[in-house]
Amino acid sequence: LGGSISRAIQQMSNATIIDEKVLNECLNEITRALLQSDVQFKLVRDMQTNIKKIVNLEDLAAGHNKRKIIQQAIFNELCKMLDPGKPSFTPKKGKTSVVMFVGLQGSGKTTTCTKYAYYHQKKGWKPALVCADTFRAGAFDQLKQNATKAKIPFYGSYMESDPVKIAMEGVERFKKENCDLIIVDTSGRHKQEAALFEEMRQVSEATKPDLVVFVMDSSIGQAAFDQAHAFKQSVAVGAVIVTKMDGHAKGGGALSAVAATKSPVIFIGTGEHMDEFEVFDVKPFVSRLLGMGDWSGFMDKIHEVVPMDQQPELLQKLSEGNFTLRIMYEQFQNILKMGPIGQVFSMLPGFSSELMPKELDSSNPKLMNESRMMRIARGSGRHIREVMEMMEEYKRLAKIWSKMKGLKIPKKGEMSAL
Numbered sequence: 435l436g437g438s439i440s441r442a443i444q445q446m447s448n449a450t451i452i453d454e455k456v457l458n459e460c461l462n463e464i465t466r467a468l469l470q471s472d473v474q475f476k477l478v479r480d481m482q483t484n485i486k487k488i489v490n491l492e493d494l495a496a497g498h499n500k501r502k503i504i505q506q507a508i509f510n511e512l513c514k515m516l517d518p519g520k521p522s523f524t525p526k527k528g529k530t531s532v533v534m535f536v537g538l539q540g541s542g543k544t545t546t547c548t549k550y551a552y553y554h555q556k557k558g559w560k561p562a563l564v565c566a567d568t569f570r571a572g573a574f575d576q577l578k579q580n581a582t583k584a585k586i587p588f589y590g591s592y593m594e595s596d597p598v599k600i601a602m603e604g605v606e607r608f609k610k611e612n613c614d615l616i617i618v619d620t621s622g623r624h625k626q627e628a629a630l631f632e633e634m635r636q637v638s639e640a641t642k643p644d645l646v647v648f649v650m651d652s653s654i655g656q657a658a659f660d661q662a663h664a665f666k667q668s669v670a671v672g673a674v675i676v677t678k679m680d681g682h683a684k685g686g687g688a689l690s691a692v693a694a695t696k697s698p699v700i701f702i703g704t705g706e707h708m709d710e711f712e713v714f715d716v717k718p719f720v721s722r723l724l725g726m727g728d729w730s731g732f733m734d735k736i737h738e739v740v741p742m743d744q745q746p747e748l749l750q751k752l753s754e755g756n757f758t759l760r761i762m763y764e765q766f767q768n769i770l771k772m773g774p775i776g777q778v779f780s781m782l783p784g785f786s787s788e789l790m791p792k793e794l795d796s797s798n799p800k801l802m803n804e805s806r807m808m809r810i811a812r813g814s815g816r817h818i819r820e821v822m823e824m825m826e827e828y829k830r831l832a833k834i835w836s837k838m839k840g841l842k843i844p845k846k847g848e849m850s851a852l
């Protein structure tokens with residue numbers, strides 16, 4: 435008895451130290467992830483300081499899952515850092531708004547202007563595009579091509595070299611035509627330079643935009659803060675759009691852009707196509723920053739439904755980027771439990787005997803051509819459409835899983851906090 439009491443007392447006196455150790459370990463781990471995700475060093479340090487203030491070590495000592503409490507606090511803190519405290523100006527349908535896009539060349543302005551216009555057009559708006567980039571040869575052609583494809587009215591010139599003049603003319607014209615969203619695309623030049631910022635100031639003064647959007651490439655890394663800050667000093671940036679989120683970059687620069695412009699992120703670009711554009715959602719973005727992909731929930735489910743002894747093998751296969759039909763087949767019972775993936779999965783056992791090993795073990799969906807699908811449909815007594823649906827579902831899942839490649843596989847418990 436005496437032994438156990440003294441042990442308990444010892445544990446109690448050690449508790450704070452142990453918790454501080456857990457806290458520091460957690461913070462170090464997450465600091466590494468954030469720096470890798472291009473979050474500015476200063477912001478990471480601020481976050482650490484705040485967390486140490488927020489997380490009460492005594493509460494931790496009493497709590498059961500310390501890592502969970504700490505991770506949740508960090509997650510919340512990062513979400514807060516992405517919230518500048520006030521929403522950006524939101525254009526109203528049917529009422530004329532001018533939105534000016536700024537950002538360095540190559541950041542994705544022209545592409546994003548079209549996406550933004552297209553997004554609103556689909557919702558019944560009357561958008562229009564104005565090309566005020568007279569700096570880069572081919573800029574007008576690019577905008578014209580995009581606009582034509584999306585059937586959006588556009589304005590620009592091959593001859594005029596004054597961006598201010600074109601911007602003004604374009605905005606005037608579309609105001610007369612009762613467009614409710616007039617989008618001004620601007621030049622980005624090659625680098626930050628005085629002439630660019632002066633040009634932005636003049637275009638802004640001439641067109642009096644209701645909103646200036648700073649477009650940022652997710653891969654610019656630590657440069658994000660200075661870049662965003664420089665634009666904010668010349669024009670009244672009121673919102674941020676982060677592009678190329680489909681690439682490898684995690685987009686930690688967005689935190690810098692928010693801090694430097696005191697404006698929220700409103701959309702993200704997730705591909706080159708017009709509809710690869712999403713309303714910004716803080717939580718999945720922060721999960722991704724922390725190196726957890728958009729997965730947090732999904733991984734939890736895997737831990738829940740895949741039998742323990744199969745988990746390491748499955749995750750290993752997935753992290754190697756080999757999501758094959760066989761994996762889908764083997765795991766389909768588990769996957770089925772994950773939610774409404776569709777009736778079509780229940781047909782997999784029927785398919786499996788018709789699928790040949792080469793087809794089952796390939797992670798190349800192209801292998802499954804129409805004649806093969808026909809054969810499988812006939813053999814399993816299913817309609818070809820159902821086989822195609824299954825392949826579509828497979829491709830969709832494979833695309834998701836492909837992002838797993840090279841990712842650090844979180845251990846059970848690490849994810850559940852998020």
Ligand code: GDP
Nearest residue numbers: 539540541542543544545677678703704705706
């Ligand atoms: P700008 O110079 O700022 O106008 O940039 P552009 O709109 O011309 O885009 C530069 C390049 O980035 C083009 O090749 C675009 O197709 C590409 N791009 C833009 N946004 C995205 C995105 O969200 N994802 C991907 N993968 N590429 C993008």
Ligand code: MG
Nearest residue numbers: 543544567573
């Ligand atoms: Mg451009």
